[in-house]
Amino acid sequence: MRSSTKLLAGLAALALMCSASPASAACSNGDVTGGGVSLADVSAILACNGTRATPPANPNPTVCNPLCGGAGILDCGDLNADGQITTADAILLLNEVVAPGKNVMPLCASQGPTVPCGSIIDAAAGSITSNEVLSGCEYFIKGTVFVEPGVVLTIRPGALIKGIAGAPTVSTLVFLRAEDAAGTTACPASVPANKFTARINAAGTPTQPIIFTSDQPVGSRHAGDWGGVVFTGCSRVNDAGGVSNAEGLVGVVFGGGSDCAPGTNPGGSETGTANCKESSGLMRYARIEFAGNELSPDNELNCLTQDGLGSNTKFTYLQCHMGLDDAFEWFGGTINEKHFVATGTRDDNFDWQLGSDVKLQYGVAAQYMPNNDPLEDNGYEGDNNERGYTKLAISQPQFCNITLIGFKGQGTPPTGGHYWGGLLRRGTAGQIAKTIFYNWQDAGVTMRDPETGGQACTGTCARADGVTACPPATFSLVDTDPSHKVCAFGASAGANCANDAACGGTANSCQKKQNMLIRNSLFYDNGTNHITHAKARSGGNNTVAKCNTEEWFALLQAAPLNIKANAVYPDAATNPGIDAGPVWPPNSFVPTNASAVADDPLSGGFDCGVGFSSFFDSTDYMGAFDPSGTDWTATPGGWISYAVN
Helix, strand or coil: CCCHHHHHHHHHHHHHHHHHCCCCCCCCCCCCCCCCCCHHHHHHHHHCCCCECCCCECCCHHHHCCCCCCCCHHHHHCCCCCCECCHHHHHHHHHHHHCCCCCCCCCCCCCCCEECCCCEEEHHHCCECCCEEECCCEEEEECEEEECCCCEEEECCCCEEEECCCCCCCCEEEECCCECCCCCCECCCCCCCCCCCCEEEEECCCCCCEEEEECCCCCCCCCCCCCEEEEECCCECCCHHHCEECCCCCCCEECCECCECCCCCCCCCCCCCECCCCCCEEEEEEEEECCCEEEECCEEECCEEEECCCCCCEEEEEEEECCCCCCEEEECCCCEEEEEEEECCCCCCEEEECCCCCEEEEEEEECCHHHCCCCECCCEEECCCCCCCCCCCCCCCEEEEEEEECCCCCCCCCCCCECEEEEECCCCCEEEEEEEEECCCCEEEEECCHHHHHHHEECCCCCCCCCCCCCHHHCEECCCCCCCEEECCCCCCCCEECCHHHHCCCCCCEEECCCEEEECCEEECECCCCECCECCCCCCCCCCCCCCHHHHHHHHHHCCCCCEECCCCCCCCCCCCCECCCCCCCCECCCCCCCCCECCHHHCCCCHHHHCCCCCCCCCECCCCCCCCCCCCCCCCCCCCCCCC
16 A cells, blocks of 8 residues: 555565564464463563573573473564563563453564655555554555554554545545454454454554644644544444444445354343454544545544444543544444543534443533534434334443533524534433533433433323423333343343343343433533523424433432532532633633532442443542543643644
8 A cells, every 4th residue: 555665665674674583483372381371471571581682682591492392482472573572572461361352462463664754655555454653753644545454553652644635535544343364254253363353553642642634734624624533343233233334434344243242241141243352452642633524414434433343442532623523433332431532523522323332431522613513413422223223232331421511602503503412312222420511502411212212211191292291200210220130132021130030041131221311410501591401302203102301301300310400590509610612712621610510429429430330430520520630631742632724
C-alpha cells in the first residue's frame, strides 16, 4: 500500500532490523525453562537481563546458555524480537501468565519497520499486510485503507495522521476481524497465530497525544472531511448468524456469534461462538476529529466505530470531536472503556445497538449547536436491533459517571429538530447510573416502542396515543435489584430464578436480568421550560400498554434510586454548577456544587463497582468529574481540542 519511495525505505529499514536481530525461530511462547510457561520463566528472563548478540553480551552464561533447550536464552526468550533480553521481555511474559490477552503485540513478534514521515498511505496500493510503525510525525491516509488480520499497527506518541478529503474512496482506517488460515472463514473457533483480529498499538500521552484529523488547513476543516477509524471484531452481535455488515463499508462484516463462547465473558450465558474477550489493541490519549461521512441515509461512518469488539481491547482517554455522524458507536461487543470525550458531534454522542454489552465509565459529551443534525441529536441513543426489537442477546450496556450536556442557550435550534439527553428505543435494555443530564433542548430522556417499555416497566393500561395518563398503580418498575436473575429460555423463560435447576436444569439458563434502568442520576435545566426531564411521544412507537416515558420517570423518582431533578428553575439545590452548555467552548466540566452531585455508597448511594461490575471504580459523585478533584480533560499539553474548523 505504499508509494515506491515509501516501499523502498520500508524494505531498507526491515533489512537493517533483521540484520541486527538473531533468528528466533524457536520463540513461540516463552517457555525458556522447558517446564511449561510459568512465573519461573519470567524469573529466568530477568536473570538473563542484558543478554544480546550484537554487540555480544551475556551477563550470566552459566544460567542463560542452557535455557531454551540448550540453544540459549535468545533463542526463545526474545519475546519482542529486538535482538536482546530485557525487562520488556519479562513483562510481556508476565502478562501472558497472569492476564492472557493483555499483550497487544504477540510474543516473539517485531513491531516492524518505521514508515518514513510524510508518507501517504494510499488505499490504491493495497492493504496493510504486515506490522509497521508510524512515528511521532505527520502521515496521510488516502482512501479506505484496511489493516489486515494478523497485523499490529503501532503509532507513536505525537503522531499526526491526516485523512485526505475528496479521495476516490472515503479516507478511513479500518481494522479487520480475524480469519482462518485460508482467509475464507472469519472469526473461526480456532484463530491461527497470524490471523487474529487486526490491532492498533497507539499509546499516546497527555503532552503528546495521537491525533487523527483532516488534511485541510486549520480554519478550513469541516465535519466529514474524512471517514474516521473503524474496528471490526469477533465479539457478540445479535444480527442473523451473529454477524453484521459494517455501516458505510462494502463487504466488511463483523461479529463472531450472537452470544459469547464458553469462558470468554464470565457472567453471561456463554452458549454461543463469539470471542467476547478478544483484543483489537490499545489506544489512549488520542483524538479523532472532523471525521464521519454519510454515504446514504442511515449508512454512515462515525468518528470512532467499534463493531463487535472484545473485552481485552484497551481504549481510554479518547476524544471524538466535530464529527459528521456519531462520536462513539458500539455495534454489539463486550468492550470495557474509561475516559471518553464527545464534543461538537453532529449526531449522537454515545450510541449502541446490535446486542451491545459494553461498559463505560467517565464519559462526557457537549453539543455545539452549529454542527448539530437538523432532525435529531442525542447524548445517549440506545437500540437493541432495528431489524428485530427482541433479538437475543439483548443490548444491555452499563454506563457510570457520565456527563451529558446539550446546546440549549447557544442560539436558535433548527425548526422541527429534536434533542434528547437520552433516546432509548427498539427494545434496548441497559443500566445507567451516576449520569448528569443537563441543558437538553427537548428533555432529559425519552423512551420509544413497547419492547423498550417491557425492559423498563410492567403495566396493563390501554391508551390510543401513548401519552394519556393512567393510574399510577397500573405500573411498576422491572425488578431493580442487580443481584436478581431470570430464566433466559425454555418453558420458564422470564421467571425469577436462583440457579439453573429453577429453569429446568439447562446449563447457563439462569442469567442476570436484563432491564432498562436509570438510577442515582441528576437531571437539571432540561426542556425549553427548564423542568422537562422526561417526555413521552404521542402516537406511534410509544410504549403503549407498558408505561410511557413520563410514567417510567415518575416510578424512577418514587423508588429509592436517588434520582434528583429540579422542579423549579433556578434551583440552587440541584444545579450542578457546570460552566458548559449554554457557552461554547466549554469552560469547565467539573461541578462546583458538590452537594447536588453527591452519591456516596456509604450513605445510601450506588456503587457501580459492586452493583454493576468490578470493572467500575467506586465513586461518591454523579457525572464524569469529581467536584473535589481535577478536570481529567485539562491535562498538561492539551490533548483536548474545541476548534470548530
